[in-house]
Amino acid sequence: MAKIISDVVCPFCGTLCDDLEVKVSDDGKEILEVYNACVIGTEKFLHSQAKDRLTVPMKQDEEGNWNEVSVDDAVEYTAQMLCNAKKPLMYGWSSTNCEAQSKGHEIAELVGGVVDNTATVCHGTTLIAVQDVGVPSCTLGEVKNRADRIVFWGCNPAHAHPRHMSRYSIFPRGFFTGKGHKARKMVVVDPRSTDTAKMADLHMQIEQGRDYELLSALRVAIRGNPLPETVAGIPRETIQDVAETLKSGRFVVIFFGMGVTQSLSKNHNIDIAIALTRDLNDYTKAAIMPMRGHYNVTGSGQVLGWQFGYPFCVDLSRGFARYNPGDSTSNDLLRRGEVDAVFVLGSDPGAHFPISSVKKIAQLPSVCVEPHYTPTTAVCKLHMPVAFVGVEEGGCAYRMDNVPIETRKVVEPPEGMLSDEEFLERVLERVKEIKGVA
Structure with missing residues (x-):
């Protein structure tokens, strides 16, 4: 008889919805149905059951042909590749648990x-800004229970975080927000008319790349000082209306996405967004929060932080941790030809990096650790399949508000399939043997 596992955490986005119910077969090997998840979260669970899923390691020979190899061979190739390299790049880490991240950092x-x-x-620019000026933030639980003014700046949660608005930010009725969306005002700042923008009380259709100017104008308007007729394509009256709307709220939360972090001014956009949040705290309660994408990218920054003191692009090539965004970041290293091996886990740079970086990966010794085929597989020399974290393996993950949540295992992985942590543990043991470390 089928059974239902409740309180399952969704391993898709940084919202980490923890109210899913998964119906599994009585032998615990097959997922039959998924309840409460969004369409993307549901697909993540069901996709783990794909019939064409890779279950054995595959290695590319010199002619470019793919051949099956044993797990032992995959461990040996990975360990030798990392030990022989002068400066290997170990990239990804955002779609796995904190336990695996910690093990990988040790390697x-x-x-x-x-x-x-x-x-x-x-959101690397966000992390730089937080290091520069700090951050007045809160938890998603506080947003649900207290926030009555919500700003979505440069993000589209209707598509990227489908249950964010229904669970936390707009629609739920919280302890002090008993009327749900009827008691909230929603402002969207986006150059496009997105599905999120269409739901807003006010859509500020900003000119592309002029976020810094509009944020500055809002700071001016909040103080009651005069403004020019238009700023970043937004009329003065609209800016003043938004400023008054935010000041009149009991609890303001600004959510921002890559439309801010990757537009002109980069981390300085976030600096001034945080300054705007602090200004609002002179009149009401205000907080700001990044809309993180991968379900445990926040956890990756946390683990790197408590192990090495820095949240990303940590260079350990000199035997101690160094951090210099723009120098020790992945694309800069690849494009300058400064790394001689690439290890990818929990990400897909083959699909998202510039083609110049992808070409460099294809030329180097490389390993892709991933449950299924991805564009990164095509440019790597070895593909190591592993269990799905959050589906076939549990572990700790951090929600976008930096709250740690324990993900749950709901089904067994294919026979003989290692988890990320188990594979990294075996690689670590072999690296220690090669390096002569006790």
């Missing part, structure tokens, strides 16, 4: 590698 320290996560191409 990186032994081989003198560079550890970088997907923040390098999304």
